[in-house]
Amino acid sequence: MTAQKWLMKTEPTTYSIDDLARQGVTPWEGVRNYQARNFMRDSMHVGDAVFLYHSNTSIPGIVGLGEVASEAYPDYFAWDPDSKYWDPRSTPENPVWYMVDIQFHRKLPSVVSLHTLKKDARLNGMMVVQKGSRLSVQPVTPDDFEYIMERYIV
16 A cells, blocks of 8 residues: 555644654644544555644744654544543544544754745645645645655755
């Protein structure tokens, strides 16, 4: 099976690339969009490469690299009434939400900004550059992933 490529968004005030660098591996909890959940649950696999992306910040963009470190498993934060991710519809017997573990690889020396991605015509098919695209977990084609790595990250 060929490894998939992903872009995963986080708000740096909630959980930043620096937090992931300190922790090394973290559960990617709290995803509450069905399409993003389905990507994690059904399509992500250990070893898949991940662009880590800061959103809702002055310069949104790719800030680091990671990889999927676990297969999907139930997001147990949904079962905790004290968690901001609690969902009474989700139970251990019938989980609604899933998460994966993400492992840190490296922080980029500078952000590959959304503006940079949008102005590169070669990337106009990427989900993240589409108007109104807010999905926190997105597939990235292998061609787009490699192009970004070679052109902007090296």
